[in-house]
Amino acid sequence: MFFQPDRLHFFRPLASKHRGIIVGCVHALYERLHGPSADHAQNLTRDMLRDLLLPVVQEARLGLTAADDAPPDLEFSPVTDTDDAQSTGAVIRALERDGWLEKFGDRAGLVSAYRFTRAGKLFAEACWTLDRRSARTRQRNVRSCRNALDAALRNLDAYDLVDAYDYAEKVISDLSENVDYFQELVRRLMQEATETPWDGFMEFLERFENEFKKQLTADSVERHRQVIRDQILRLHQLAPEQHRQLEAQLNDIARWARQERVGNSTLDWLLDRIEDIVEAACTTKHPELIKAMSVYMQRAAAIVQQALMLRGGQRSHAYSIAISQSAALAPAAQNAFLDKLGHAIAPAALRLLDPATFKLRSASERRRALTVTAQPRVSREARLAAAMSRAEADAFAISNDNVVQRIRDELQLRDRPIRLSTLPAETAADILNNMQLVEAVRAARDPHLRVTRLPAKLWNAFYTGDDYQVEITK
Numbered sequence: 001m002f003f004q005p006d007r008l009h010f011f012r013p014l015a016s017k018h019r020g021i022i023v024g025c026v027h028a029l030y031e032r033l034h035g036p037s038a039d040h041a042q043n044l045t046r047d048m049l050r051d052l053l054l055p056v057v058q059e060a061r062l063g064l065t066a067a068d069d070a071p072p073d074l075e076f077s078p079v080t081d082t083d084d085a086q087s088t089g090a091v092i093r094a095l096e097r098d099g100w101l102e103k104f105g106d107r108a109g110l111v112s113a114y115r116f117t118r119a120g121k122l123f124a125e126a127c128w129t130l131d132r133r134s135a136r137t138r139q140r141n142v143r144s145c146r147n148a149l150d151a152a153l154r155n156l157d158a159y160d161l162v163d164a165y166d167y168a169e170k171v172i173s174d175l176s177e178n179v180d181y182f183q184e185l186v187r188r189l190m191q192e193a194t195e196t197p198w199d200g201f202m203e204f205l206e207r208f209e210n211e212f213k214k215q216l217t218a219d220s221v222e223r224h225r226q227v228i229r230d231q232i233l234r235l236h237q238l239a240p241e242q243h244r245q246l247e248a249q250l251n252d253i254a255r256w257a258r259q260e261r262v263g264n265s266t267l268d269w270l271l272d273r274i275e276d277i278v279e280a281a282c283t284t285k286h287p288e289l290i291k292a293m294s295v296y297m298q299r300a301a302a303i304v305q306q307a308l309m310l311r312g313g314q315r316s317h318a319y320s321i322a323i324s325q326s327a328a329l330a331p332a333a334q335n336a337f338l339d340k341l342g343h344a345i346a347p348a349a350l351r352l353l354d355p356a357t358f359k360l361r362s363a364s365e366r367r368r369a370l371t372v373t374a375q376p377r378v379s380r381e382a383r384l385a386a387a388m389s390r391a392e393a394d395a396f397a398i399s400n401d402n403v404v405q406r407i408r409d410e411l412q413l414r415d416r417p418i419r420l421s422t423l424p425a426e427t428a429a430d431i432l433n434n435m436q437l438v439e440a441v442r443a444a445r446d447p448h449l450r451v452t453r454l455p456a457k458l459w460n461a462f463y464t465g466d467d468y469q470v471e472i473t474k
Contacts, residue, residue, distance in 0.1 A: 009098045021060040023127050025053045025091050030124040043106045043113035054088045141170040146224045149231040156242055158249030168277040175285035182292035189299050201300050221281045228278050232271045237453040263447050398432050400440035417471035421458045431462050438468050448472050
């Protein structure tokens with residue numbers, strides 16, 4: 001897509017020898033058009049564009065030498081051009097020719113104005129973001145995802161579900177960006193290991209207080225994980241009319257989801273994707289962040305401790321250094337050096353420890369490990385208790401596959417939907433199968449099996465709860 005006729009040489013300005021000037025001009029232009037202090041009330045004309053880029057070109061020319069010739073395909077050289085205005089015009093022509101800028105008609109002023117092309121805006125935003133520290137609070141997307149799901153439950157609006165999906169994707173990107181940040185700190189720490197990293201460490205402490213502390217407490221993905229699970233489960237259990245309403249809205253506003261989904265329901269696929277993303281953030285990215293932060297703290301603490309030890313070692317070995325220096329001097333110079341050293345250490349007070357305060361401690365006795373020489377005999381009562389424990393544990397362990405196969409056979413036999421309240425509940429095995437039925441069917445994710453919660457309640461002698469209807473879709 002970047003090598004079509006309108007963008008055939010899109011990357012040519014960034015591949016030149018003077019690409020730093022181009023990046024600086026693109027950065028300033030993005031700040032003017034789309035930055036926080038952008039003036040959206042007035043379009044950027046040719047004169048305004050030249051006045052904006054002229055200081056950038058002048059500042060960049062100061063760091064160049066005459067040997068830095070521009071490549072011939074760029075058609076301008078900031079070194080050889082004596083006029084700053086001509087160099088600025090060459091930069092503008094290069095950006096416009098290679099598909100970064102485009103002209104459009106300003107109907108209000110009846111002049112031609114300049115703006116970024118779509119591809120130029122995307123890459124200019126990347127260059128602008130690299131040089132600008134993000135000021136927003138990290139991990140706020142976790143809470144935003146939770147609030148969007150809550151709004152979808154209250155309003156039954158498909159736009160809230162799409163927002164929740166976008167926020168869930170940003171959770172992964174935020175965690176990945178923070179992991180990269182700590183890995184970059186570790187690399188910088190290893191490169192500058194000869195110097196004590198006080199500046200970088202103080203910057204990390206300030207950022208931890210303002211950003212990472214909230215990320216690990218109030219905005220922790222682990223804290224909101226269960227609530228998001230419950231909200232997704234409630235959205236899965238919507239009534240058939242509400243389910244169809246949300247499904248129709250999603251198919252209208254999120255056509256991309258219809259192409260990417262797996263299965264017949266866009267709503268179920270979108271909810272499963274949100275749950276999978278949050279689970280991946282909890283099980284993979286969040287532990288990676290904790291590990292990366294721990295590695296940086298360990299490396300920084302080791303380097304700081306080493307620096308303190310070297311500084312303390314220099315102080316403790318000061319007398320040895322003084323002796324070695326005095327030994328290398330001539331007798332006259334040695335006497336002068338010792339006199340000067342004596343005046344320097346004259347205020348020092350020397351105190352000796354009383355030998356009576358030293359006491360020798362007796363060696364502690366080692367505990368002898370108890371060794372078993374004879375094989376213990378297991379009594380009949382112990383074997384019976386172990387067998388009963390295994391039987392009790394196995395009695396409540398039922399495979400989800402067996403439960404799903406049982407309800408599938410029952411549906412094929414009756415050839416109609418089955419309500420949970422109509423299933424037999426005579427034995428303990430029946431009760432356990434009924435209590436595990438809904439979870440087993442949803443865990444199987446069989447597109448032909450569908451579970452719908454009914455407004456009625458299920459009452460029997462063993463438990464109470466919501467009643468469900470299970471059916472086979474064709």
